[in-house]
Amino acid sequence: MEVGTTPKTKPNFKPASTPKLIFPDRRFMRRYIVRRLIQLIPLLIGISLITFFVMHMAPGDPTSLFTDPNIKPEELARIRVNWGLDKPVIVQYFIWLKNAAVLNFGYSYISGKPVIEEIFERLPATLLLMTVSFFLILLISIPVGVISAVRKGSLFDNLFTVLSFVFMSIPSFWLALIFMMVFSLKLEWFPPFGNIILPCAVMVISGLAGITRYQRASMLEVLGQEYIKVARAKGLPENIVIFKHALRNSLIPIVTLLGLSLPDLFGGAFIIETIFAWPGMGRLGVSAVFSRNYPVIMGITVLTALLIVIGNLLADIGYAIVDPRIRYAEKK
Amino acid sequence: MIKILLRSILIILSAASFVFALDHDPNGRLIMSLGGEISVINPILSTDTTSSAIEGVIFTGLVKVDKNLNFIPDLAKSWTISKSGRVWTFKLRRDVTWHDGEPFTAEDVKFTFDTILNKKVNSVRRGDYIIDGEPIVFKVVDRHTIKAILPKPFSPFLTSASMGILPKHILEGKELDMSDFNRRPVGTGPFKFVQYKAGDHVLVKRDPDHYGGAPKLKEILFKIIPDENTALVALRSGDIDETGIPPKDFHPIKHVNLYEYDALLYTYLGFNLKSPKFSDVRVRQALSYAVNRKQLIGLVLRGLATPAYSPCSPVSWAYSDDVFKYEYDPKKAKALLKEAGVKKLEFTVLVNHGSKEREKAATILQQQFEKIGVKMNIRVLEWSALLKVINARKTPKDFDAVIIGWSTGVDPDSYSIWHSSQYPAGLNFIGYDNPKVDRLLDAGRREQYKSDRKEIYAAMYKEITKDAPYVFLWYPKVLAGVRDRVGGLSEPGPTGLFLNIEEVYIKK
Numbered sequence: 001m002e003v004g005t006t007p008k009t010k011p012n013f014k015p016a017s018t019p020k021l022i023f024p025d026r027r028f029m030r031r032y033i034v035r036r037l038i039q040l041i042p043l044l045i046g047i048s049l050i051t052f053f054v055m056h057m058a059p060g061d062p063t064s065l066f067t068d069p070n071i072k073p074e075e076l077a078r079i080r081v082n083w084g085l086d087k088p089v090i091v092q093y094f095i096w097l098k099n100a101a102v103l104n105f106g107y108s109y110i111s112g113k114p115v116i117e118e119i120f121e122r123l124p125a126t127l128l129l130m131t132v133s134f135f136l137i138l139l140i141s142i143p144v145g146v147i148s149a150v151r152k153g154s155l156f157d158n159l160f161t162v163l164s165f166v167f168m169s170i171p172s173f174w175l176a177l178i179f180m181m182v183f184s185l186k187l188e189w190f191p192p193f194g195n196i197i198l199p200c201a202v203m204v205i206s207g208l209a210g211i212t213r214y215q216r217a218s219m220l221e222v223l224g225q226e227y228i229k230v231a232r233a234k235g236l237p238e239n240i241v242i243f244k245h246a247l248r249n250s251l252i253p254i255v256t257l258l259g260l261s262l263p264d265l266f267g268g269a270f271i272i273e274t275i276f277a278w279p280g281m282g283r284l285g286v287s288a289v290f291s292r293n294y295p296v297i298m299g300i301t302v303l304t305a306l307l308i309v310i311g312n313l314l315a316d317i318g319y320a321i322v323d324p325r326i327r328y329a330e331k332k
Numbered sequence: 333m334i335k336i337l338l339r340s341i342l343i344i345l346s347a348a349s350f351v352f353a354l355d356h357d358p359n360g361r362l363i364m365s366l367g368g369e370i371s372v373i374n375p376i377l378s379t380d381t382t383s384s385a386i387e388g389v390i391f392t393g394l395v396k397v398d399k400n401l402n403f404i405p406d407l408a409k410s411w412t413i414s415k416s417g418r419v420w421t422f423k424l425r426r427d428v429t430w431h432d433g434e435p436f437t438a439e440d441v442k443f444t445f446d447t448i449l450n451k452k453v454n455s456v457r458r459g460d461y462i463i464d465g466e467p468i469v470f471k472v473v474d475r476h477t478i479k480a481i482l483p484k485p486f487s488p489f490l491t492s493a494s495m496g497i498l499p500k501h502i503l504e505g506k507e508l509d510m511s512d513f514n515r516r517p518v519g520t521g522p523f524k525f526v527q528y529k530a531g532d533h534v535l536v537k538r539d540p541d542h543y544g545g546a547p548k549l550k551e552i553l554f555k556i557i558p559d560e561n562t563a564l565v566a567l568r569s570g571d572i573d574e575t576g577i578p579p580k581d582f583h584p585i586k587h588v589n590l591y592e593y594d595a596l597l598y599t600y601l602g603f604n605l606k607s608p609k610f611s612d613v614r615v616r617q618a619l620s621y622a623v624n625r626k627q628l629i630g631l632v633l634r635g636l637a638t639p640a641y642s643p644c645s646p647v648s649w650a651y652s653d654d655v656f657k658y659e660y661d662p663k664k665a666k667a668l669l670k671e672a673g674v675k676k677l678e679f680t681v682l683v684n685h686g687s688k689e690r691e692k693a694a695t696i697l698q699q700q701f702e703k704i705g706v707k708m709n710i711r712v713l714e715w716s717a718l719l720k721v722i723n724a725r726k727t728p729k730d731f732d733a734v735i736i737g738w739s740t741g742v743d744p745d746s747y748s749i750w751h752s753s754q755y756p757a758g759l760n761f762i763g764y765d766n767p768k769v770d771r772l773l774d775a776g777r778r779e780q781y782k783s784d785r786k787e788i789y790a791a792m793y794k795e796i797t798k799d800a801p802y803v804f805l806w807y808p809k810v811l812a813g814v815r816d817r818v819g820g821l822s823e824p825g826p827t828g829l830f831l832n833i834e835e836v837y838i839k840k
Binding site for chain 2: 075177184279283
């Protein structure tokens with residue numbers, strides 16, 4: 001079976017009806033990735049510059065939170081100097097940048113720990129919760145989306161459509177508290193903290209709706225394509241049509257979504273972490289903002305920016321792998 | 333004959349110890365809840381109550397407080413003050429060892445205070461050891477005697493002497509702010525550090541060689557639970573042993589003992605005295621008369637607080653009832669406004685976001701002031717933003733009024749709040765300036781004897797309340813719940829239920 005390599009304006013049959021993944025030209029891909037990674041540097045500088053200035057614009061500073069009435073203002077002023085906060089903001093930025101370039105992100109104002117250590121201590125808990133939740137979401141939403149599309153208009157479809165909207169509308173903090181009341185307090189099935197099941201359940205229910213709807217829409221679009229009609233006309237059994245041909249192609253936007261969700265995997269969920277006392281990145285980030293813990297704020301920002309770019313890159317590469325029609329053609 | 337006697341004594345003793353051993357579980361683990369993140373487990377660096385709860389069991393100081401807020405010996409077995417009031421000599425215990433086995437000496441004490449005074453160390457407590465610009469000098473007399481030489485007599489010094497002592501042999505020459513010690517502390521307290529999981533918990537275990545006697549508990553787990561609803565559920569389910577309870581949830585819970593007690597706190601509405609709106613004392617007094625504190629406390633705190641009329645909590649030894657009390661009298665309020673020639677008064681009060689009680693109080697005060705023809709607008713600000721406004725180094729500051737509270741220390745000296753020198757940089761952010769009060773504040777710091785100081789402060793409170801610089805609102809009650817399996821709690825009071833942590837135990 002011939003595999004087309006030149007993009008046609010409107011293909012009337014799907015070349016990738018073979019189950020193989022066609023990997024793009026290696027040499028080309030390497031150059032493409034390197035170019036994207038080099039673009040990362042000006043991007044990070046821009047993001048860090050803006051964040052740094054906005055951060056300093058917020059009223060108050062790290063010492064304003066020491067509100068013990070017995071603390072003398074001269075002491076706060078001295079500590080501000082020790083932290084270099086008396087210098088002009090642009091100077092402070094360049095000092096930060098110089099250190100960040102050699103991966104020295106400084107020390108937390110609150111704990112005195114190196115920022116990198118602070119972040120890496122909280123990452124495992126977040127990664128655990130987020131990856132398990134994400135995995136479960138995919139496990140549920142892809143089949144539900146597919147079946148909803150295939151059986152469009154059926155009871156199944158209507159029921160899950162309504163459920164999707166209900167789940168999308170429920171505020172996660174309310175759901176978290178209800179779950180805690182029912183499962184921890186009344187039924188005593190799980191403890192209010194320490195166990196992954198309850199926070200995971202809340203995350204899954206809250207996140208389910210989005211991907212389900214995406215999958216359903218994507219599947220419907222694919223099912224409406226000409227080549228599906230051709231496959232059916234050829235006499236292929238229905239489940240081959242759906243699972244071998246339509247499904248794979250409907251997953252393309254999901255691949256993109258996965259890549260774009262990379263920062264969320266690392267960013268955590270503040271509300272859920274607070275309610276279930278889960279020691280994750282969400283709480284670290286928010287408390288850093290409230291306490292004006294500048295080094296930690298900058299560390300988390302840089303990490304997030306990095307993840308967004310890498311996530312985008314992975315999505316683009318994944319996209320190119322899954323859909324051989326896509327080539328990032330270089331101008332020769 | 334003697335053999336039989338000895339044997340019977342032995343039998344009786346072992347039977348007795350068996351009986352006494354029955355009441356508590358030697359493997360008992362107490363689970364306490366912390367409402368926020370831990371900063372550092374280091375008493376000279378931390379300023380948050382979360383960290384100090386843990387420091388309280390790992391570190392000890394020269395002195396500590398008893399349930400009546402009196403200072404009693406801890407690492408220091410006795411102390412004397414020279415006639416001039418300037419030299420304090422502390423004799424230290426000889427039986428104290430650090431958690432790593434090294435002996436505790438006067439060198440550790442000198443090291444701790446010198447580190448606080450070191451400008452390069454980010455200790456906010458440095459100011460406590462400097463009197464009128466001169467630092468206190470610490471001298472080691474011998475291994476178990478240390479002298480503190482004050483630049484001038486200063487009674488509140490004993491509070492500073494309760495600071496947790498740090499080990500010189502571990503920390504000498506190290507950069508304290510970033511030291512790993514802050515996450516793996518070594519102290520002289522009844523409990524030793526075991527484990528710290530960032531953002532999650534701290535575990536400590538009994539120090540069997542503690543000089544005050546081995547604690548009854550085997551371990552204490554401090555669990556961080558940022559959400560108060562979660563903490564309440566955990567208390568009910570028994571996953572934690574104690575937590576604070578908000579007024580709305582303060583009703584009987586199965587297997588939980590509830591406690592309601594006073595503390596050294598008060599909430600108030602402060603006026604910007606440099607604003608022309610509040611420069612007339614009659615206006616301030618009028619607003620004080622306009623507040624129906626009983627209604628306020630009933631609506632906001634379900635009655636779980638005491639009306640406040642003075643800047644001193646009733647549990648402090650300095651408390652005096654002989655103050656100007658502006659008890660609810662809207663007629664008088666209106667008359668005073670008329671007398672001051674104020675026809676229409678409108679102002680904005682700042683409240684911090686995050687305190688539902690203060691926000692509610694603001695709306696009720698708004699209604700109460702409306703009854704006397706005063707329009708109060710409410711502005712809710714994020715905590716740091718609010719602090720920036722009231723701590724700004726300028727005059728006049730950019731606010732009309734603010735609803736906020738003070739948690740005062742064990743010593744009644746409130747120099748930083750009321751002395752005219754503490755404005756605009758300092759905690760006297762309302763700009764209070766009364767030379768008589770300034771003199772009384774200085775005298776209170778100078779005098780040694782409690783009875784003299786009590787008289788001084790009584791006169792001071794009377795003078796302050798006459799000026800009505802704040803509308804004193806309420807003394808909040810501390811509301812806590814403890815599982816009934818926990819025994820050995822201290823008497824409920826400003827020092828808390830876990831004051832004598834060595835006595836606490838888990839019932840079998």
